[in-house]
Amino acid sequence: MSNSYYFTIIGTKDNPLYELEFSSFKNIPTTLPSNYIPGKSQFSQSTKELLPFIANSSLDIIEDLQFSTNLLNLGKIDQFYGLNINGYITQGSIKFIICYDSTKDESNSIKQFFQEINELYSKVLLNPFYNVNDAIISPDFDLKVKQLARKYL
C-alpha cells in the first residue's frame, strides 16, 4: 500500500481554490495487480469525507504561525488519527495544506513539492483572467500539479 495524500490550496478568505487526492507514485510494483491504478488515492470513504474538514481545522494553527514565524514552509503542523498535516503559507496569505497517511515524516519531499507549487501558483496569477481567490480550474495547472506529485511524492 502506498501512501495517500490530500492536497488543497486555501485562499486569503479561507476559501478552497484547488483540491487533489492522490497516492504516492513511488514503489509501484512491476507487475500490476488487476484493479490497481498507480496514483489513485486509497483513503477510505469515511476518511475522504473528513479530509476537507481536517485540512480546514488546521487553518487556525496556520493563522497563528503566520505572524510568529517568517518561514514559508511551516512543516508538520498537526496530526489527526494517523494523518499528518503539513502546511505552507505564501507572502500573499495563500495556504497550501497536505494531509497524508504515512508513518514516516515526509516533510523534506513535501517541502520541495510546496516550493514548486508556489512558483506554479504565481504563474497562475499572471493570467489576466484569473483573480485572487478564484478557484483554479485550469487543466494545465492540474496536470502540472499531478506531475509534481509524481516527481516528489
Next chain:
Amino acid sequence: MSDDSIIIPSTTTNSLSKLTINDYSKTGFGYNPSIGTQSNSINNIETSNLLISKKQIILSTSTIPIYEKLHLISKKSPIEEITLSSLLYLFSEIIQWQFKNSKNINDLEARLNGLGYKLGIKLIEMIKLKDGYKLLKRDTKILEILQFIHGPFWKFIFGKQADELEMSQNNNDEYMIIDNLPILNKYISIPKDYGDLNCCAFVAGIIEGSLDVSGFNCNVTAHTSTTDQHPLRTVYLIKFHSNVLYRENIRN
C-alpha cells in the same frame, strides 16, 4: 455549457462563468469546484500511465504550455524593459478612461487606486518569490515589509529603489515612502482647478494591495509635496489599521 464545449479556462470566455456539476473535463485534467476532488482524482489507468511515462504532455486544450515556458525564479531571466513612452501612453489612456467615468477628483483617485490594488495583490506574490526564493522567508513585521516594498519591490516595478522611507513623527501608525521622480507622473501636468490630484494614486493602490494581502491592512494615499529640486516629488502616506499595530505589539 454543453458536453461538446471544451473547458479552456485560459482562453475562452466560458471560464468566466461558473462551472456546474454537469461539467466534466474531457482530458481528465482540471479541477471543478462544484464537484470537488472527484473531478480531478486519478481514477483510470490512462491518466495514471500518462503521468508515469514522464513524456511531455500537451493537452489538446492548450497549444502553449505556459506553465512550462516561464521560469520565474531562475537567475538567468532578467527583468525585461519596455520603452517609457509606450508605458506612459498606456497610463494616460487608463487615466482618460477612468476620468470619463468619474464624478469628481476624489472619485478618480479612488478608481485609480482600485486598479492598482488589483495589480498589487498579484505582484507581491511574484516579486517576493523572485527576490526571496533562496531565503524562503516571508515578511511578518511592518518594518520588514516596508523595507521590502521600498527596496526590491520598487526596483522590480520602476527599475530603481524608492528614495526615502520615513516614519511619521506625530502618528506611530503612519509611514511614508517618498519618490523624488515618479516615472508615471513624468509627463503629467495637473490643471490648477483639479486641486491636489495625483495620478500616482495608481501606485498607492499597488502598495495598498500588496500590504493588504500580506496581512497588513492599511490605507495608502499619494500626495504631491513639491520641493525646489524635485518638482514632482510624491509622498505615499501609508496608514495602518489599529489591529495591525496591536498584533505587532503582541508578537514582539
